[in-house]
Amino acid sequence: MLDVMRGWLDKYLSDEEAVLFTILLLLVFIVILTMGNLLAPVLTGMVLAFVMQGLITYLARLRVPNSVAVPVTFFMFLGIFFAFFLFVIPRVWRQMSSLFNELPKMVEKGQALLELLPESFPDLITEEKVATWVDMLGGEVAQFGQWLVSYSLSQLPLLMSILVYTLLVPILVFFFLKDKDLLLNWFLAFLPKEKPLMSKIGHEMGEQMANYMRGKVIEILIAGGVTYIFFIVVGLNYAALLGFLVGLSVIIPYLGVAVVTVPVVLIAYSQWGWGGDLLILMLGYVVIQALDGLLLVPKLFSEVVNLHPIAIITAVLVFGGLWGLWGVFFAIPLATLIKAIMTAWPKHPSQLEPESQP
Secondary structure (H helix, E strand, O other): OHHHHHHHHHHHOOOHHHHHHHHHHHHHHHHHHHHOOOOHHHHHHHHHHHHHHHHHHHHHHOOOOHHHHHHHHHHHHHHHHHHHHHHHHHHHHHHHHHHHHHHHHHHHHHHHHHHHHHHHOOOOOOHHHHHHHHHHHHHHHHHHHHHHHHHHHHOOOHHHHHHHHHHHHHHHHHHHHHOHHHHHHHHHOOOOOOOHHHHHHHHHHHHHHHHHHHHHHHHHHHHHHHHHHHHHHHOOOOHHHHHHHHHHHOOOOOHHHHHHHHHHHHHHHHHHOOOHHHHHHHHHHHHHHHHHHHHHHHHHOOOOOOOOHHHHHHHHHHHHHHHHHHHHHOHHHHHHHHHHHHHHOOOOHHHOOOOOOO
């Protein structure tokens, strides 16, 4: 047994850089897992700055000086950031409150629909089954109402968190944009000068992460915005709330669309019942989702390493369970990182390729 362990260590951890890289990964994992909530504004600022870096790079190609590109990018971000908090969030919150007030009426319509099932399908559904389903539905709604009240009271400190984010995140984004090179050089000073493994993985992941994060933000804005406009055009209630949910749903591959479709259908049925309006809504909704999956996603994520759907779903479940929404958002990049590490990891020091010289 000892010989087997010694052989495995010699095969995979015989290189000093591999050992150092393993230690760094463990430290980052421990810090995020234990202090992720405390460092949330810093991590948020870092992510947003990374997303905005693409615009600075584009302006640099147009020969715009960095001293001009950084303020232009930052003020553009500032306008979007405060517009989101001042216009989008209040509207979504008002519609969510209105939806909760209308929930009992929607449940009554659902119960009425269930009571009609024995007449339509007498051989399959009995009145006893329907009565059981109605009782279960009423009990679940009551439990949901109690949970909502307790959750609302427990989330009162959330207002303070939002205030902290509103004040700190723009400041952090500015300094991450302004002093990016300074911060990177400070961090790299702690690493060895010769680091072919880290350089290879870092170069690959830098491109993958940038493409994914910027593409995902653009996809959220486009999918949510187009869906909101479509819902407004067809006259669907709670258009802002549902458009917001559809935008967030693209964060979760495969599962997000399936989950968010349920409230869309339920609210549409509660408003119109079965008929042409519901059919038009679902056709338009399916077209938007199809254009997102078949046109927008391939265009935005053409440079992202392809992963098997099972790997993506597994990554969403694992990292979402560890870090919540952030884990879901970064599930694909983290899975790509693991894949890149497994591909580049040296089995013996002699397998390390020397760093390419400029």
